[in-house]
Amino acid sequence: MKSIADINAIREEMQSKVLIRDNTKEGETHVFVAMGTVGLQSGAVEVFNAFVDEITSRLIKNVRISRAGSMDVKDQPAAEVVLPGKAPVTYVGLTADMVKVIVEKHILGGEPVTEYIVK
Amino acid sequence: MYRSHVLVCGGTGCHSNNSANILKAFNEEIAKANLTADVQTVQTGCFGLCAVGPVVIVYPEGAFYSCVKVEDVPEIVSEHLVKGRLVERLLYKEKATGKTVKALSETNFYKKQTRVVLRNCGVINPENIDEYIAMDGYQALIKVLTKMQPQEVIDEVLASGLRGRGGAGFPTGRKWQFTKDAVGDVKYVACNADEGDPGAFMDRSVLEGDPHAVIEAMAIAAYAIGAQQGYVYVRAEYPIAVRRLQIAIDQAKEYGLLGKNILGTGFNFDLEIRLGAGAFVCGEETALMTSIEGNRGEPRVRPPFPAHKGLFGKPTVLNNVETYANIAQIILKGADWFKSMGTEKSRGTKVFALGGKIVNTGLVEIPMGTTLREVIEDIGGGVPNGKKFKAAQTGGPSGGCIPAEHFDIPIDYDNLISIGSMMGSGGMIVMDEDNCMVDIAKFFLTFTVDESCGKCTPCRIGNKRLLEYLDKITSGKATMQDLEDMEKLCYYIKDNSLCGLGQTAPNPVLSTLRYFRDEYIAHIRDKKCPAGVCKSLLQYKIIKDNCIGCGMCQRQCPANAISRTDYIAPGKKLAAMEIDPSKCVKCGACMSTCKFKAIIKE
Ligand SMILES: Cc1cc2nc3c(=O)[nH]c(=O)nc-3n(C[C@H](O)[C@H](O)[C@H](O)COP(=O)(O)O)c2cc1C
Ligand code: SF4
Ligand code: SF4
Ligand code: FES
Numbered sequence: 152m153k154s155i156a157d158i159n160a161i162r163e164e165m166q167s168k169v170l171i172r173d174n175t176k177e178g179e180t181h182v183f184v185a186m187g188t189v190g191l192q193s194g195a196v197e198v199f200n201a202f203v204d205e206i207t208s209r210l211i212k213n214v215r216i217s218r219a220g221s222m223d224v225k226d227q228p229a230a231e232v233v234l235p236g237k238a239p240v241t242y243v244g245l246t247a248d249m250v251k252v253i254v255e256k257h258i259l260g261g262e263p264v265t266e267y268i269v270k
Numbered sequence: 271m272y273r274s275h276v277l278v279c280g281g282t283g284c285h286s287n288n289s290a291n292i293l294k295a296f297n298e299e300i301a302k303a304n305l306t307a308d309v310q311t312v313q314t315g316c317f318g319l320c321a322v323g324p325v326v327i328v329y330p331e332g333a334f335y336s337c338v339k340v341e342d343v344p345e346i347v348s349e350h351l352v353k354g355r356l357v358e359r360l361l362y363k364e365k366a367t368g369k370t371v372k373a374l375s376e377t378n379f380y381k382k383q384t385r386v387v388l389r390n391c392g393v394i395n396p397e398n399i400d401e402y403i404a405m406d407g408y409q410a411l412i413k414v415l416t417k418m419q420p421q422e423v424i425d426e427v428l429a430s431g432l433r434g435r436g437g438a439g440f441p442t443g444r445k446w447q448f449t450k451d452a453v454g455d456v457k458y459v460a461c462n463a464d465e466g467d468p469g470a471f472m473d474r475s476v477l478e479g480d481p482h483a484v485i486e487a488m489a490i491a492a493y494a495i496g497a498q499q500g501y502v503y504v505r506a507e508y509p510i511a512v513r514r515l516q517i518a519i520d521q522a523k524e525y526g527l528l529g530k531n532i533l534g535t536g537f538n539f540d541l542e543i544r545l546g547a548g549a550f551v552c553g554e555e556t557a558l559m560t561s562i563e564g565n566r567g568e569p570r571v572r573p574p575f576p577a578h579k580g581l582f583g584k585p586t587v588l589n590n591v592e593t594y595a596n597i598a599q600i601i602l603k604g605a606d607w608f609k610s611m612g613t614e615k616s617r618g619t620k621v622f623a624l625g626g627k628i629v630n631t632g633l634v635e636i637p638m639g640t641t642l643r644e645v646i647e648d649i650g651g652g653v654p655n656g657k658k659f660k661a662a663q664t665g666g667p668s669g670g671c672i673p674a675e676h677f678d679i680p681i682d683y684d685n686l687i688s689i690g691s692m693m694g695s696g697g698m699i700v701m702d703e704d705n706c707m708v709d710i711a712k713f714f715l716t717f718t719v720d721e722s723c724g725k726c727t728p729c730r731i732g733n734k735r736l737l738e739y740l741d742k743i744t745s746g747k748a749t750m751q752d753l754e755d756m757e758k759l760c761y762y763i764k765d766n767s768l769c770g771l772g773q774t775a776p777n778p779v780l781s782t783l784r785y786f787r788d789e790y791i792a793h794i795r796d797k798k799c800p801a802g803v804c805k806s807l808l809q810y811k812i813i814k815d816n817c818i819g820c821g822m823c824q825r826q827c828p829a830n831a832i833s834r835t836d837y838i839a840p841g842k843k844l845a846a847m848e849i850d851p852s853k854c855v856k857c858g859a860c861m862s863t864c865k866f867k868a869i870i871k872e
Contacts (some may be wrong), residue, residue, distance in 0.1 A: 152526035155412055155533050158403060165404030171330040172275055172393050186354030199354070200308075203273040203330055215373075216330040218354025 167207045179213040181233040187221020195228040201247035242267040272310035275329040281316030284323035295343035315479015317392035318633040332373035336362040387595040391479030399521040402482040410598035415535040423494040429605035431617035436590025439683040448577035450495040452585035457497040463504035466550035467666030470697035472621040473591035477511035481518035487597035506545040550721035569769035612638030616682035626699040639680040657702040665694030667714040668774030670781025690781040706803035707786040712740040718775040729772025732763040745806040746797040805856045816868035819844025823860035
């Protein structure tokens with residue numbers, strides 16, 4: 152037997168777990184994580200995981216995260232962020248902590264994080 | 271925390287294409303790749319595009335893999351899940367545009383739909399109540415039980431303009447009001463999941479893909495009218511739907527969302543499944559209730575209507591699965607939101623099961639008022655093989671056809687009635703130039719004659735006679751007088767039958783007569799079937815000058831109807847063949863083997 156509070160708690164907890172199945176995205180932001188051989192060796196999986204965790208745990212909608220092929224940049228792991236109607240921004244030398252900053256400032260705030268951008 | 275979700279369709283269509291083993295293979299391969307902690311596999315209900323099943327979708331990309339086989343699974347795991355490379359060869363290719371589509375949401379099939387009823391189908395695991403709760407599941411029930419009076423619930427449903435999706439389109443709020451106002455201490459709610467219309471499978475898909483939506487809605491209805499017990503009447507031929515619904519009911523009981531003192535609010539409601547044997551007539555409301563009571567499923571006279579005397583003689587609300595699947599959304603988002611979709615007298619969306627001569631066979635949900643053209647061309651991908659659209663049958667055996675001249679008609683209850691068809695439960699069978707409309711009418715009438723319960727004479731005998739007229743026409747033995755008599759008989763059956771089955775059975779005949787009378791006349795006067803379907807009016811012939819005498823046809827013929835002549839066509843080496851019409855059984859085997867187009871049918 153559950154109470155209303157219990158049901159609401161389940162809802163809170165479960166929402167982040169099903170968020171990435173949202174396929175009604177409109178005007179969505181795209182994140183591509185480079186998963187070529189070099190990327191995989193230098194920790195692209197952690198970066199991909201960090202994006203998924205950050206987006207879903209904060210229940211941010213309309214973001215599609217994709218594993219992509221290799222990207223032609225030196226400092227891997229790398230990822231590309233494309234806001235609707237904007238040019239792609241490529242980030243390099245990423246860590247999980249940097250992903251948090253990118254989500255906060257760029258994906259939510261709309262301002263690319265210039266320090267992380269490929270020169 | 272799972273970073274990737276692999277959704278494997280477990281709807282009936284994909285299930286019968288081995289999707290359960292695909293799911294098993296994913297679990298094994300994912301374990302082998304050491305990804306069990308990262309990747310979640312989910313068995314969902316139908317995605318809608320059953321034609322290209324089994325369907326697998328991988329998130330977060332939303333990558334849409336179609337026609338997946340067990341052998342493909344290791345590649346998807348090692349390429350996509352380990353290395354992050356989409357398996358291009360398995361990605362869905364849109365037939366109309368020829369383009370490879372990466373995500374389900376990017377297909378034309380999906381983009382033009384509005385998913386209210388089907389919103390969780392293909393998204394959540396129907397066997398996990400927590401996933402339904404994540405999608406705001408049971409929030410409407412909580413809202414109703416804690417913040418709304420029963421009358422307020424009915425007012426909201428009434429204001430939404432929701433009409434029954436099971437056939438007749440009766441306003442749901444009014445039905446609830448009648449039942450609430452009916453005198454009686456015991457009342458019932460019931461759900462019609464009999465889904466007898468051949469070709470329709472939206473109710474099955476909702477039960478398979480989102481069973482809690484129906485449970486929640488029935489609890490809301492029970493609260494609104496003052497019932498404590500509900501029944502879902504579902505055909506036993508839907509084993510997956512029955513199983514998932516039972517699992518859902520058990521989980522809801524465990525959570526205290528069904529049973530006594532629901533969520534501590536003092537409201538009691540219990541739900542049981544009743545299995546039907548799959549008789550079409552048991553979808554008719556009075557027959558359905560008679561069947562639930564344990565008797566032979568035969569209709570009875572109305573009035574009294576179920577709202578006054580329904581199950582076990584008590585006031586009862588009976589609604590269709592799809593009708594219920596709208597309720598929680600209406601309560602949560604409000605009547606105004608619901609009213610913003612559809613047309614003035616037909617609010618909201620409708621699910622159609624597209625079948626027949628159409629590229630994307632499957633389930634689509636569209637706002638009411640969408641034109642037939644958009645459904646068939648944009649969502650359905652058009653008629654395959656470059657053939658011409660001829661008509662679409664809606665309303666199944668009770669409905670009628672919509673010919674090409676009404677291609678731009680906005681689909682809603684009243685428009686369909688005005689052109690001689692009806693919404694029905696949402697089956698939509700597309701026909702092209704190769705379909706004979708008399709044959710189509712015969713197909714549906716054969717079905718209703720089979721399914722007539724036999725209780726009343728106009729339906730039992732009248733429809734049988736009607737079918738005999740059609741047989742006579744399709745075998746070239748009818749006269750114009752027969753056509754006239756047949757039409758009269760149609761109206762006689764409609765006016766005098768006891769229940770909706772008999773009252774609507776002549777509709778396919780009447781509507782094909784209305785739009786394709788010339789085809790009937792061609793069968794009668796010229797003894798010809800213009801579409802080349804009706805076998806008795808067909809003749810297979812060999813054009814001797816095209817025949818090289820290879821004898822391929824002769825070897826294929828099951829009736830020994832083909833023999834060699836002594837005529838050698840100019841430029842050919844062997845004598846031509848010919849068909850003896852008295853022996854030919856018109857199987858068409860010779861025509862499809864002949865490589866020289868020497869055999870024609872006319
Ligand atoms: C012969 C016949 C078969 C029917 N079959 C079904 C059916 O399979 N499913 C259904 O929901 N309604 C069916 N109906 C309509 C029901 O009688 C009833 O109108 C409907 O279930 C009411 O629910 P609604 O108001 O939500 O549409 C059928 C009616 C007739 C006359
Ligand atoms: S109309 Fe047909 S199905 Fe209905 S009661 Fe009469 S015989 Fe039975
Ligand atoms: S249609 Fe069939 S039965 Fe007739 S001649 Fe051809 S193969 Fe023989
Ligand atoms: S059953 Fe799998 S898509 Fe319909």
